[in-house]
Amino acid sequence: MNSDIFEPKILAFCCHYCAYASADLAGSMRIQYPPNVRIICTPCTGRLEVEYFIKAFEQGADGVLVAGCLEGGCHFIKGNLCAKRRVNAARELLSEIGLEAERLRMVNVSAADARPLADYIIDMVQTVRKLGPSPIAADATSIMENFS
Numbered sequence: 001m002n003s004d005i006f007e008p009k010i011l012a013f014c015c016h017y018c019a020y021a022s023a024d025l026a027g028s029m030r031i032q033y034p035p036n037v038r039i040i041c042t043p044c045t046g047r048l049e050v051e052y053f054i055k056a057f058e059q060g061a062d063g064v065l066v067a068g069c070l071e072g073g074c075h076f077i078k079g080n081l082c083a084k085r086r087v088n089a090a091r092e093l094l095s096e097i098g099l100e101a102e103r104l105r106m107v108n109v110s111a112a113d114a115r116p117l118a119d120y121i122i123d124m125v126q127t128v129r130k131l132g133p134s135p136i137a138a139d140a141t142s143i144m145e146n147f148s
């Protein structure tokens with residue numbers, strides 16, 4: 001990484017069945033994505049609460065990506081649709097406290113295709129890099145310190 005360029009810390013919640021499998025496949029296929037992302041595997045994105053996203057920012061993340069199964073493909077039927085609603089609610093909360101909503105994003109990917117997830121990660125890193133460091137992250141002393 002170039003030390004002159006701001007390198008955002010992105011936390012990615014990936015559902016076990018599709019997004020995490022997609023990230024695994026990307027590794028197997030040697031599809032590269034920026035090392036700015038740390039992945040947390042979750043059984044389903046429907047398990048994620050709004051407070052998890054807010055907590056990630058409080059603990060030093062500059063951006064948060066939620067990656068679930070394709071719509072209609074959630075292994076827990078509607079988990080990804082619940083996650084979509086919660087991500088949208090959290091984005092509104094972020095806006096209310098003056099943080100750019102673009103720092104939080106939900107995407108849907110297939111376990112059978114690694115390229116889309118890699119592209120989403122690349123785009124997320126570029127977006128957050130342009131936004132600059134999260135003002136919340138600047139104050140954080142946390143698990144994200146182990147990032148670099």
Ligand code: FES
Nearest residue numbers: 015044068069075
């Ligand atoms: Fe993947 Fe629900 S199992 S989003």
